[in-house]
Amino acid sequence: MDLETVLSELHFEPVIGKAVAEKIKKNERLIGEIAETAYDGSDFDFPLCKRMPLTRLVVVTYILKLKYSQYKAIGASDAVIWDTFGDVALRANYYWKRNGKIGISKEDVIWFRHIMHVSIFKIGVLQFQDFEMLYLDEETIGEAYMKFAEEQKKELPDGAPVINCHIQRDADISLDLVKESLEQAKLLFAKCFPNIQYKAFLCYSWLLYPPMLKSLANESNIKRFAGLFSIIGACNDSKQAMENLFDHGKPNASDNLTSLQRLAMEHPDILGFGCGVIRI
Secondary structure, eight states: OOHHHHHHHHTOOHHHHHHHHHHHHHHHHHHHHHHHHTTOSSTTOOGGGGSOHHHHHHHHHHHHHHHHHHHHHTTOOHHHHHHHHHHHHHHHHHHHHHHSSSSOOHHHHHHTHHHHTTOEEEETTEEEEEEEOOOOSHHHHSSOSOOOOHHHHHHSOTTOEEEEEEOOTTOOOOHHHHHHHHHHHHHHHHHHOTTOOOOEEEEEEGGGOHHHHHTSOTTOHHHHHHTTSEEEEEEOOOHHHHHHHSGGGSOOTTSOOOHHHHHHHHOGGGOOEEEEEEEO
16 A cells, blocks of 8 residues: 555545655655554553654554555455544544644544554444453442443453444434444454454443433434443543533633533533443
8 A cells, every 4th residue: 555545545634634745755764663663562652652743643644554454454345444544634634623733642642553453443434443341440440430230240241342332523423324334333343353253332432421311302313322322331520521522622602502512511510421332
């Protein structure tokens, strides 16, 4: 896979694509050297995190040339691969909009470890990750972040193979599109990981917090999305909700607020974080 094709398929904002192409062309040897150890280490303390924002983006883009063949090797289609890699452009474009600078954040670098491990796929409107069941409770993580029923933990044990669902910022989660994504994900994971018998779809998200869902109209896409899951745990951690609802994680007086944003401002206590599963 050549760099020109990668840049073309990613659909960066023109100014971003130009800057990335120029930096690679000027310093390809150095970029290649940085790429070799970019994701070395553990505990998310990757060497690439210590680089400047533009260098982070350039190196991740450069690595995608190699990851394309690895995704192809396990059976992913070109459509799925480019949709998956498109998350790089999505986050870079958002970083540009938010900061007025070209690059990606340290958090973005850490998130892209899933692409580096060839474990995440964009299928339709959702992202899906090869994963093992993880309960965010005191027994598993040493912190009483959430509580889960013992019956639930016996039915779907910690460490069981699951497909972890992620929702990108501003994704269209219309019910029919979500259902189609789930069905296509079953097919793709059976093809790419034939030796794994997945037990469920898993989703940790602010979209699955029961107090917020009770405040939404029945026709709400969020409420319909959440209705597909059995919600098995929740906590009042509103950080992810605020980050997704408001730029910079807090409301701005100049924003043209949506009904959900207004509701969040008037009743911040309804925001939180939930865990849901769909048995396969």
